[in-house]
Amino acid sequence: MRVPMRRPGALAAAAAIAATAVAGCDSGGDDTIKIGSIAGLTGNFVTTDVVETAKQVFEDVNAAGGINGSQVEYIVKDDAGNPQRTAQVARELLDSDVVAMAGSASFTDCDVNGGFYNQARISSVMAIGASPKCFQSPNIAPVNVGPFTLMTAVLQYASEQLDAQRVCNFTVVLPGSEDAVNQALGRWSELTGKELVVNDLTVQQSGDMTPYLLRAKQERCDAVLFNPTEQLVVPWLQAASTQGMTDVDFLLLAPSYTDSVAEAASGLGLNVYAGSEFEPYTAESQANQEWRETVQRAESPATAFSQGGYLSATFMVEVLKTIEGEITRESVNQALRGMEPIEHPMLGTPWVFGEGESHAPNQASKIVRLEDGQWKVVTPDFITLPRD
Numbered sequence: 001m002r003v004p005m006r007r008p009g010a011l012a013a014a015a016a017i018a019a020t021a022v023a024g025c026d027s028g029g030d031d032t033i034k035i036g037s038i039a040g041l042t043g044n045f046v047t048t049d050v051v052e053t054a055k056q057v058f059e060d061v062n063a064a065g066g067i068n069g070s071q072v073e074y075i076v077k078d079d080a081g082n083p084q085r086t087a088q089v090a091r092e093l094l095d096s097d098v099v100a101m102a103g104s105a106s107f108t109d110c111d112v113n114g115g116f117y118n119q120a121r122i123s124s125v126m127a128i129g130a131s132p133k134c135f136q137s138p139n140i141a142p143v144n145v146g147p148f149t150l151m152t153a154v155l156q157y158a159s160e161q162l163d164a165q166r167v168c169n170f171t172v173v174l175p176g177s178e179d180a181v182n183q184a185l186g187r188w189s190e191l192t193g194k195e196l197v198v199n200d201l202t203v204q205q206s207g208d209m210t211p212y213l214l215r216a217k218q219e220r221c222d223a224v225l226f227n228p229t230e231q232l233v234v235p236w237l238q239a240a241s242t243q244g245m246t247d248v249d250f251l252l253l254a255p256s257y258t259d260s261v262a263e264a265a266s267g268l269g270l271n272v273y274a275g276s277e278f279e280p281y282t283a284e285s286q287a288n289q290e291w292r293e294t295v296q297r298a299e300s301p302a303t304a305f306s307q308g309g310y311l312s313a314t315f316m317v318e319v320l321k322t323i324e325g326e327i328t329r330e331s332v333n334q335a336l337r338g339m340e341p342i343e344h345p346m347l348g349t350p351w352v353f354g355e356g357e358s359h360a361p362n363q364a365s366k367i368v369r370l371e372d373g374q375w376k377v378v379t380p381d382f383i384t385l386p387r388d
Contacts, residue, residue: 032073033066033327035316036098038089038106038113043081047105049300050127050309051076053291054103056298057313067320070327074313079106086112094120100332102316103127103309110134111176122329123336123353125316127308128277132180141336141359143311143351144277147227147253148177151184152191153365153383154251154275155225159192161379162249162273164223168198170212171227172205191385197221205229209236213243223249230255234264241268249273254304257281257368257375266373274375275365278307279346282368282375287345307346315342315351348382363387 035058039051058072066072075096077089086106090113093101101117101124109126110133117124117139126134129142145153158164173181181201189195198219203212209232216224228236233256240250249271257274259282265272279287281304291310295302319335320327341350341361348364364382368375 031070033070033320034073034075034096034098035103036093036096036101037074037076037103038079038086038093038101038109039076039104040081040106041076041078043079045081045107047128047305049303049306050105051103052298052300053295053306053309054127054313056294056300057310057317060294060297061317067317067327068323072317072320074103076103079108081107083108083112087116090116094122098122099327099329100316100336101125103312105305105308107131110137110140114140121333123333125312125319125336125353127312128305132177135180135360136358138357138359141351141353141361142308143315143347143362144308145254145275145362145365146277146360148180148184149360149363149385150253150275150277150365151181151225151227152187153385154253154273154367155185155188156191156385157273157275157367157379157383158223158225158249158251159188159194162223164249166197166219166221167194167223167225168200168216168219168221169196169225170198170200170203170216171225172203172229172232173201187385205232209239210243213240213245216248217243217245221248223251225251227253228256230258230261233261237265237268237270237272241270246270251275257304262370262373262375265370270370272370273378274368274370276368277304277362277365278311280366280368280375280377281307283377291346311344311346311351314344318342319353348384 037051039047041048055074058074062071077093079086079089086108104124104126105128110131114133114137124140126140126142128144129146134140134142135146159167171181246269252274254277291307294310295306300306319339323331323335336353337355341352343350351361364384366382367379369378
Protein backbone atom coordinates (compact mmCIF):
# COMPACT_ATOMS: atom_id res chain seq x y z
CA MET A 1 0.00 0.00 0.00
CA ARG A 2 1.36 3.41 -0.89
CA VAL A 3 2.22 5.55 2.02
CA PRO A 4 1.42 9.18 2.64
CA MET A 5 4.58 11.03 1.74
CA ARG A 6 6.06 14.07 0.14
CA ARG A 7 8.73 14.02 -2.50
CA PRO A 8 11.53 16.42 -3.29
CA GLY A 9 10.49 18.99 -5.82
CA ALA A 10 6.90 17.84 -5.69
CA LEU A 11 5.42 21.24 -4.99
CA ALA A 12 7.22 22.88 -7.89
CA ALA A 13 6.14 20.07 -10.20
CA ALA A 14 2.59 20.36 -8.93
CA ALA A 15 2.52 24.01 -9.83
CA ALA A 16 3.75 23.19 -13.32
CA ILE A 17 1.12 20.53 -13.83
CA ALA A 18 -1.67 22.69 -12.49
CA ALA A 19 -0.62 25.46 -14.85
CA THR A 20 -0.60 23.15 -17.87
CA ALA A 21 -3.52 20.83 -17.46
CA VAL A 22 -4.01 20.74 -21.22
CA ALA A 23 -1.61 18.34 -22.88
CA GLY A 24 -0.37 19.48 -26.23
CA CYS A 25 -3.33 21.55 -27.42
CA ASP A 26 -4.49 25.08 -27.07
CA SER A 27 -7.91 24.63 -25.54
CA GLY A 28 -10.76 22.25 -25.07
CA GLY A 29 -12.50 22.68 -28.39
CA ASP A 30 -14.98 20.30 -29.96
CA ASP A 31 -12.21 18.31 -31.61
CA THR A 32 -10.51 17.41 -28.37
CA ILE A 33 -10.76 14.23 -26.36
CA LYS A 34 -10.89 15.09 -22.68
CA ILE A 35 -9.29 12.64 -20.27
CA GLY A 36 -9.40 13.30 -16.53
CA SER A 37 -7.11 12.37 -13.68
CA ILE A 38 -7.11 12.77 -9.90
CA ALA A 39 -3.75 12.91 -8.18
CA GLY A 40 -2.00 14.35 -5.17
CA LEU A 41 -0.18 17.43 -6.37
CA THR A 42 -0.10 18.80 -2.84
CA GLY A 43 -0.71 17.36 0.61
CA ASN A 44 0.85 14.28 2.15
CA PHE A 45 0.29 11.84 -0.73
CA VAL A 46 2.12 13.45 -3.63
CA THR A 47 2.02 11.66 -6.97
CA THR A 48 3.21 14.29 -9.41
CA ASP A 49 5.55 11.80 -11.12
CA VAL A 50 2.52 9.74 -12.16
CA VAL A 51 0.64 12.52 -13.92
CA GLU A 52 3.79 14.14 -15.32
CA THR A 53 4.57 10.90 -17.16
CA ALA A 54 0.97 10.29 -18.26
CA LYS A 55 0.80 13.87 -19.52
CA GLN A 56 3.95 13.29 -21.57
CA VAL A 57 2.39 10.23 -23.21
CA PHE A 58 -0.59 12.31 -24.34
CA GLU A 59 1.67 15.15 -25.49
CA ASP A 60 3.65 12.69 -27.60
CA VAL A 61 0.42 11.40 -29.16
CA ASN A 62 -0.75 14.93 -29.90
CA ALA A 63 2.58 15.83 -31.45
CA ALA A 64 2.22 12.83 -33.75
CA GLY A 65 -1.19 14.00 -34.98
CA GLY A 66 -3.49 12.95 -32.16
CA ILE A 67 -6.04 10.17 -32.18
CA ASN A 68 -7.90 9.98 -35.46
CA GLY A 69 -7.08 13.65 -35.93
CA SER A 70 -8.27 14.76 -32.49
CA GLN A 71 -6.02 16.14 -29.79
CA VAL A 72 -6.10 14.80 -26.25
CA GLU A 73 -6.79 17.28 -23.47
CA TYR A 74 -5.48 15.86 -20.20
CA ILE A 75 -7.10 17.50 -17.20
CA VAL A 76 -5.43 16.82 -13.85
CA LYS A 77 -7.16 17.69 -10.59
CA ASP A 78 -5.37 17.88 -7.25
CA ASP A 79 -7.24 16.25 -4.37
CA ALA A 80 -4.51 17.11 -1.85
CA GLY A 81 -5.19 13.78 -0.16
CA ASN A 82 -8.45 15.16 1.24
CA PRO A 83 -11.49 12.87 0.77
CA GLN A 84 -13.89 15.80 0.46
CA ARG A 85 -11.67 17.33 -2.16
CA THR A 86 -11.45 13.92 -3.91
CA ALA A 87 -15.22 13.85 -4.27
CA GLN A 88 -15.37 17.47 -5.41
CA VAL A 89 -12.75 17.21 -8.15
CA ALA A 90 -14.33 14.06 -9.58
CA ARG A 91 -17.55 15.96 -10.10
CA GLU A 92 -15.64 18.88 -11.60
CA LEU A 93 -14.02 16.54 -14.10
CA LEU A 94 -17.30 15.00 -15.15
CA ASP A 95 -18.83 18.45 -15.46
CA SER A 96 -15.92 19.22 -17.82
CA ASP A 97 -17.14 16.40 -20.09
CA VAL A 98 -14.19 14.07 -19.70
CA VAL A 99 -14.86 10.80 -21.53
CA ALA A 100 -12.71 8.66 -19.21
CA MET A 101 -10.13 8.77 -16.44
CA ALA A 102 -6.50 7.70 -16.85
CA GLY A 103 -3.36 8.09 -14.77
CA SER A 104 -5.15 8.67 -11.48
CA ALA A 105 -3.06 8.14 -8.37
CA SER A 106 -5.06 9.19 -5.36
CA PHE A 107 -5.09 7.40 -2.05
CA THR A 108 -8.82 8.07 -1.61
CA ASP A 109 -10.21 8.07 -5.17
CA CYS A 110 -11.50 4.49 -5.23
CA ASP A 111 -13.13 4.59 -1.80
CA VAL A 112 -14.72 7.99 -2.30
CA ASN A 113 -15.63 7.92 -5.99
CA GLY A 114 -16.08 4.25 -6.89
CA GLY A 115 -19.86 4.39 -6.54
CA PHE A 116 -20.03 7.75 -8.28
CA TYR A 117 -18.08 6.44 -11.29
CA ASN A 118 -20.49 3.54 -11.53
CA GLN A 119 -23.50 5.84 -11.32
CA ALA A 120 -22.03 8.26 -13.86
CA ARG A 121 -20.95 5.41 -16.15
CA ILE A 122 -17.37 6.52 -16.53
CA SER A 123 -14.33 4.24 -16.59
CA SER A 124 -10.95 4.77 -14.96
CA VAL A 125 -7.70 3.17 -16.11
CA MET A 126 -5.97 3.85 -12.83
CA ALA A 127 -2.20 4.20 -12.59
CA ILE A 128 -1.77 3.16 -8.95
CA GLY A 129 -4.48 1.38 -7.03
CA ALA A 130 -3.90 0.78 -3.32
CA SER A 131 -7.28 0.41 -1.68
CA PRO A 132 -9.26 -2.86 -2.01
CA LYS A 133 -12.00 -0.80 -3.67
CA CYS A 134 -9.67 -0.14 -6.61
CA PHE A 135 -9.79 -3.84 -7.44
CA GLN A 136 -13.48 -4.40 -6.68
CA SER A 137 -15.17 -1.91 -9.00
CA PRO A 138 -16.78 -2.52 -12.40
CA ASN A 139 -15.54 0.93 -13.49
CA ILE A 140 -11.92 0.88 -12.31
CA ALA A 141 -9.06 -1.24 -13.64
CA PRO A 142 -5.60 -0.41 -12.22
CA VAL A 143 -2.49 -1.22 -14.21
CA ASN A 144 -0.40 -2.01 -11.11
CA VAL A 145 -0.33 -5.27 -9.20
CA GLY A 146 -1.54 -3.67 -5.99
CA PRO A 147 -0.64 -4.53 -2.42
CA PHE A 148 -2.79 -7.62 -2.00
CA THR A 149 -1.73 -9.62 -5.05
CA LEU A 150 1.82 -8.50 -4.32
CA MET A 151 1.57 -9.84 -0.78
CA THR A 152 0.70 -13.29 -2.13
CA ALA A 153 3.48 -13.18 -4.73
CA VAL A 154 6.17 -12.19 -2.23
CA LEU A 155 5.13 -14.91 0.21
CA GLN A 156 5.19 -17.44 -2.61
CA TYR A 157 8.70 -16.38 -3.54
CA ALA A 158 9.85 -16.85 0.06
CA SER A 159 8.33 -20.27 0.58
CA GLU A 160 8.89 -21.74 -2.88
CA GLN A 161 12.14 -20.15 -4.07
CA LEU A 162 13.92 -19.13 -0.85
CA ASP A 163 12.70 -22.36 0.74
CA ALA A 164 11.62 -20.56 3.91
CA GLN A 165 10.14 -23.02 6.38
CA ARG A 166 8.79 -20.68 9.04
CA VAL A 167 7.09 -17.78 7.25
CA CYS A 168 5.65 -15.00 9.41
CA ASN A 169 3.53 -11.95 8.69
CA PHE A 170 3.49 -8.60 10.47
CA THR A 171 1.05 -6.29 8.73
CA VAL A 172 -0.24 -2.79 9.27
CA VAL A 173 -3.93 -3.10 8.41
CA LEU A 174 -5.49 0.11 7.15
CA PRO A 175 -9.22 0.74 7.63
CA GLY A 176 -11.26 -1.26 5.15
CA SER A 177 -8.43 -3.53 4.04
CA GLU A 178 -8.51 -6.37 6.59
CA ASP A 179 -10.61 -8.70 4.41
CA ALA A 180 -8.34 -8.09 1.42
CA VAL A 181 -5.25 -8.82 3.53
CA ASN A 182 -6.74 -12.05 4.84
CA GLN A 183 -7.72 -13.09 1.32
CA ALA A 184 -4.17 -12.45 0.12
CA LEU A 185 -2.70 -14.54 2.95
CA GLY A 186 -5.28 -17.27 2.38
CA ARG A 187 -4.50 -17.30 -1.32
CA TRP A 188 -0.85 -18.03 -0.51
CA SER A 189 -1.89 -20.93 1.70
CA GLU A 190 -4.14 -22.30 -1.04
CA LEU A 191 -1.35 -22.08 -3.62
CA THR A 192 1.38 -23.59 -1.47
CA GLY A 193 -0.47 -25.70 1.11
CA LYS A 194 1.45 -23.91 3.86
CA GLU A 195 0.42 -21.88 6.88
CA LEU A 196 1.96 -18.83 8.51
CA VAL A 197 3.81 -19.45 11.77
CA VAL A 198 2.86 -15.95 12.93
CA ASN A 199 0.11 -13.76 11.49
CA ASP A 200 0.12 -10.48 13.37
CA LEU A 201 -2.34 -7.89 12.02
CA THR A 202 -1.99 -5.56 14.99
CA VAL A 203 1.13 -3.66 13.88
CA GLN A 204 0.74 0.08 14.35
CA GLN A 205 1.89 2.76 11.91
CA SER A 206 4.22 4.29 14.46
CA GLY A 207 6.06 3.41 17.62
CA ASP A 208 8.72 0.91 18.61
CA MET A 209 9.01 -2.03 16.22
CA THR A 210 11.21 -4.06 18.56
CA PRO A 211 8.41 -6.08 20.25
CA TYR A 212 7.29 -7.45 16.87
CA LEU A 213 10.83 -8.42 15.98
CA LEU A 214 11.36 -10.10 19.33
CA ARG A 215 8.28 -12.19 18.66
CA ALA A 216 9.65 -13.11 15.24
CA LYS A 217 12.89 -14.24 16.90
CA GLN A 218 11.04 -16.18 19.57
CA GLU A 219 8.98 -18.00 16.91
CA ARG A 220 12.15 -18.68 14.87
CA CYS A 221 10.72 -17.06 11.74
CA ASP A 222 13.10 -17.47 8.81
CA ALA A 223 11.08 -15.17 6.50
CA VAL A 224 9.14 -12.13 7.70
CA LEU A 225 6.64 -10.18 5.60
CA PHE A 226 6.17 -6.55 6.57
CA ASN A 227 4.09 -3.96 4.70
CA PRO A 228 5.30 -0.72 6.21
CA THR A 229 5.08 2.83 5.10
CA GLU A 230 8.34 4.12 3.66
CA GLN A 231 8.89 6.11 6.86
CA LEU A 232 8.49 3.00 9.00
CA VAL A 233 10.51 0.47 7.06
CA VAL A 234 13.93 1.88 7.86
CA PRO A 235 13.35 1.92 11.66
CA TRP A 236 12.02 -1.63 11.30
CA LEU A 237 15.15 -2.80 9.49
CA GLN A 238 17.45 -0.89 11.83
CA ALA A 239 15.80 -2.55 14.81
CA ALA A 240 16.13 -5.94 13.11
CA SER A 241 19.83 -5.28 12.57
CA THR A 242 20.21 -4.35 16.24
CA GLN A 243 18.60 -7.68 17.11
CA GLY A 244 21.14 -9.48 14.94
CA MET A 245 18.52 -10.99 12.61
CA THR A 246 20.98 -11.53 9.78
CA ASP A 247 19.69 -15.02 9.03
CA VAL A 248 16.11 -13.86 8.36
CA ASP A 249 14.69 -12.95 4.94
CA PHE A 250 12.76 -9.69 5.23
CA LEU A 251 10.00 -9.41 2.65
CA LEU A 252 8.71 -5.95 1.73
CA LEU A 253 6.10 -4.63 -0.66
CA ALA A 254 6.37 -2.03 -3.41
CA PRO A 255 6.20 1.10 -1.20
CA SER A 256 9.56 0.09 0.26
CA TYR A 257 11.15 -0.46 -3.15
CA THR A 258 12.64 3.02 -3.42
CA ASP A 259 16.06 4.55 -3.81
CA SER A 260 15.83 6.22 -0.41
CA VAL A 261 15.12 2.96 1.39
CA ALA A 262 17.99 1.28 -0.44
CA GLU A 263 20.37 4.01 0.66
CA ALA A 264 19.12 4.10 4.26
CA ALA A 265 19.14 0.33 4.72
CA SER A 266 22.50 -0.22 3.08
CA GLY A 267 25.07 -1.68 5.42
CA LEU A 268 22.63 -3.16 7.91
CA GLY A 269 23.73 -6.69 6.99
CA LEU A 270 20.17 -7.95 6.45
CA ASN A 271 18.57 -10.05 3.71
CA VAL A 272 15.99 -7.64 2.29
CA TYR A 273 13.66 -8.40 -0.62
CA ALA A 274 10.79 -6.43 -2.16
CA GLY A 275 8.13 -7.07 -4.77
CA SER A 276 7.73 -4.75 -7.74
CA GLU A 277 4.53 -3.42 -9.29
CA PHE A 278 5.89 -3.72 -12.83
CA GLU A 279 9.20 -4.53 -14.52
CA PRO A 280 11.51 -3.27 -11.75
CA TYR A 281 12.04 0.44 -12.32
CA THR A 282 15.71 0.21 -11.40
CA ALA A 283 16.37 -2.36 -14.15
CA GLU A 284 18.10 -1.04 -17.26
CA SER A 285 16.13 -3.49 -19.35
CA GLN A 286 14.72 -3.36 -22.85
CA ALA A 287 11.25 -3.60 -21.30
CA ASN A 288 11.74 -0.26 -19.56
CA GLN A 289 13.34 1.61 -22.48
CA GLU A 290 10.29 3.45 -23.87
CA TRP A 291 9.05 4.34 -20.38
CA ARG A 292 12.47 5.66 -19.40
CA GLU A 293 12.68 7.79 -22.56
CA THR A 294 9.21 9.17 -21.83
CA VAL A 295 10.17 10.02 -18.26
CA GLN A 296 13.26 11.81 -19.49
CA ARG A 297 11.21 13.90 -21.92
CA ALA A 298 8.84 14.72 -19.08
CA GLU A 299 11.83 15.69 -16.92
CA SER A 300 10.25 13.65 -14.16
CA PRO A 301 11.94 11.22 -11.74
CA ALA A 302 12.07 7.59 -12.82
CA THR A 303 9.96 5.82 -10.21
CA ALA A 304 7.64 2.85 -10.01
CA PHE A 305 4.78 5.34 -9.72
CA SER A 306 5.75 6.99 -12.99
CA GLN A 307 5.63 3.54 -14.61
CA GLY A 308 1.98 3.39 -13.63
CA GLY A 309 1.32 6.78 -15.18
CA TYR A 310 3.06 5.76 -18.39
CA LEU A 311 1.22 2.46 -18.72
CA SER A 312 -2.24 3.78 -17.89
CA ALA A 313 -1.96 6.59 -20.44
CA THR A 314 -0.45 4.26 -23.03
CA PHE A 315 -3.23 1.72 -22.63
CA MET A 316 -5.90 4.43 -22.79
CA VAL A 317 -4.41 5.68 -26.07
CA GLU A 318 -4.39 2.17 -27.53
CA VAL A 319 -8.06 1.72 -26.65
CA LEU A 320 -9.07 5.15 -27.96
CA LYS A 321 -7.44 4.33 -31.30
CA THR A 322 -9.78 1.38 -31.75
CA ILE A 323 -12.93 3.53 -31.58
CA GLU A 324 -14.58 4.20 -34.90
CA GLY A 325 -16.70 7.31 -34.99
CA GLU A 326 -17.25 9.81 -32.20
CA ILE A 327 -15.30 9.31 -29.00
CA THR A 328 -17.75 9.71 -26.16
CA ARG A 329 -17.98 8.39 -22.62
CA GLU A 330 -20.20 5.58 -23.85
CA SER A 331 -18.00 4.64 -26.80
CA VAL A 332 -14.95 4.56 -24.51
CA ASN A 333 -16.83 2.32 -22.07
CA GLN A 334 -17.74 -0.04 -24.89
CA ALA A 335 -14.20 -0.07 -26.23
CA LEU A 336 -12.69 -0.83 -22.80
CA ARG A 337 -15.11 -3.64 -22.12
CA GLY A 338 -14.72 -5.16 -25.56
CA MET A 339 -10.98 -4.65 -25.94
CA GLU A 340 -8.44 -7.34 -26.70
CA PRO A 341 -5.86 -7.85 -23.92
CA ILE A 342 -2.74 -5.74 -24.37
CA GLU A 343 0.61 -7.41 -23.82
CA HIS A 344 3.40 -5.13 -22.62
CA PRO A 345 6.96 -6.09 -21.61
CA MET A 346 6.68 -4.10 -18.37
CA LEU A 347 3.90 -6.45 -17.25
CA GLY A 348 3.93 -10.18 -16.61
CA THR A 349 0.30 -10.60 -17.56
CA PRO A 350 -1.69 -8.92 -20.36
CA TRP A 351 -3.68 -5.88 -19.28
CA VAL A 352 -7.37 -5.80 -20.10
CA PHE A 353 -10.36 -3.88 -18.77
CA GLY A 354 -13.13 -6.15 -19.98
CA GLU A 355 -16.51 -7.01 -18.63
CA GLY A 356 -16.99 -7.92 -15.00
CA GLU A 357 -17.85 -6.46 -11.64
CA SER A 358 -14.20 -6.21 -10.58
CA HIS A 359 -10.81 -5.87 -12.28
CA ALA A 360 -7.34 -6.96 -11.21
CA PRO A 361 -5.64 -7.73 -14.53
CA ASN A 362 -2.06 -7.45 -13.30
CA GLN A 363 -1.17 -10.66 -11.49
CA ALA A 364 2.61 -10.71 -11.82
CA SER A 365 5.61 -9.30 -9.99
CA LYS A 366 9.36 -9.52 -10.01
CA ILE A 367 11.44 -9.63 -6.85
CA VAL A 368 14.37 -7.33 -6.10
CA ARG A 369 17.01 -7.77 -3.42
CA LEU A 370 18.96 -5.07 -1.63
CA GLU A 371 22.66 -5.49 -2.36
CA ASP A 372 25.35 -2.90 -1.63
CA GLY A 373 22.83 -0.09 -1.42
CA GLN A 374 21.09 -0.97 -4.69
CA TRP A 375 18.08 -3.02 -5.66
CA LYS A 376 19.04 -5.98 -7.85
CA VAL A 377 16.53 -8.11 -9.76
CA VAL A 378 16.64 -11.72 -8.51
CA THR A 379 13.76 -13.15 -10.56
CA PRO A 380 14.47 -12.59 -14.27
CA ASP A 381 11.00 -13.95 -15.02
CA PHE A 382 7.81 -12.62 -13.51
CA ILE A 383 6.20 -14.53 -10.66
CA THR A 384 2.73 -14.93 -12.11
CA LEU A 385 -0.15 -15.96 -9.90
CA PRO A 386 -3.01 -18.02 -11.29
CA ARG A 387 -6.21 -16.06 -11.59
CA ASP A 388 -8.90 -16.70 -9.01
